[in-house]
Amino acid sequence: MAKSAVNAADSEAVLIRIRAALPSLRPSERRIAQVFVDSPSEGATLSVAELADRCETSTTSVVRFYKRMGYSHYKDLLMDLTREAMRQEMTTSSLPPVSGDIGRNDSLDVIVAKVAINETLSISDTARSLDTEALGQAVTLITGSRRIDTFGMGAGSLVGLDLQQKLSRVGRTVINWSDPHSAWTAAATLDSSCVAIAISHSGRTGDTVDFLTVARESGAATIAITNFHTSPVASAADVVLTTSARESAFRSGALGSRIAQLMVVDCLFTAVAQASYDTSVEALRNTYRVVHDRSQGGAR
Incomplete structure (x- = not known):
């Protein structure tokens, strides 16, 4: 599915589509997907070469991944990721700025914040999709x-x-x-x-x-x-x-x-x-x- 065939709703749901595809991805593509899922704002700043290097894979794997997600051009994927990162920030703006999974040394305040952000975005994403x-x-x-x-x-x-x-x-x-x-x-x-x-x-x-x-x-x-x-x-x-x-x-x-x-x-x-x-x-x-x-x- 080329980017031209991806409608506005699909573009807004880029992370939803990436997460849904995770079980069927090749290991190299899964590592790429995880970078975007973990931090879409950071992932949206990476070039094809930088992303391939971070994921210890080839640029060909990156190209294969974004085409599998429905994009003809890498820059279109990055634009949708940037918009999605901004939406997430707005959705969780009232919560402390934390990210990632629960860590070994996280304080109770951080644990509460991470759980709240995760559940808030799970409900928001489900409502949209x-x-x-x-x-x-x-x-x-x-x-x-x-x-x-x-x-x-x-x-x-x-x-x-x-x-x-x-x-x-x-x-x-x-x-x-x-x-x-x-x-x-x-x-x-x-x-x-x-x-x-x-x-x-x-x-x-x-x-x-x-x-x-x-x-x-x-x-x-x-x-x-x-x-x-x-x-x-x-x-x-x-x-x-x-x-x-x-x-x-x-x-x-x-x-x-x-x-x-x-x-x-x-x-x-x-x-x-x-x-x-x-x-x-x-x-x-x-x-x-x-x-x-x-x-x-x-x-x-």
Whole structure:
């Protein structure tokens, strides 16, 4: 895809596209990508030769990388990186000026700042890149279903539980499975009136991919929440909701996937509730009243 074919929205999302491409890049290209991801403002000042030298690779690898990202000319990539760096600075202007992963000698103030910046940008990037057409398709599937099953491993399980609790409050029948064997068994009993939702940052967690695969084979509609649109879990989904978290399999100290997934879940829940506005508002009032009244009764 040449630069002339990259529209304004794509240009603004240059770092989102680079991070999404990381798993599929060659080692030399991955090192190049990491320079831009770690510090877009600094990376935007490097010539082709300087970047190649820093990454211990050839200028040919740099050329191959920027063409793979959709640019005919290196200077166009640098211009988009400069704009993206300025946007990040504006987004985090109220936070202390820190960067990088958590370091061995970071103070608590620096740790708080780095986590805040990472999560702020994860939410901002996800909001910019979330496919609202896919979101609408997911809402349609959920509102038309008789049952919704969710599954994820680790943090994905917690995100699934959050979605279950939210949708249950507006009258949806939702089951969140925390054990893979139980999830697979349940997926095998689903049919065309059901929806299965899988949550996986990498999209490569075998148990989660298997859950969605079994659900699809059983006839259920399938939805994936993942950071990588070309991942195995995305391939098993009818609808893919993509996050843009600042975390990757290549930077174990990175943070942000869970907060980005929760942001997508909040958007999904809100849109589902809006689809049956009056009924949902009444259900939310009733559930709040029941909890409030019982809590007050217990206090007495």
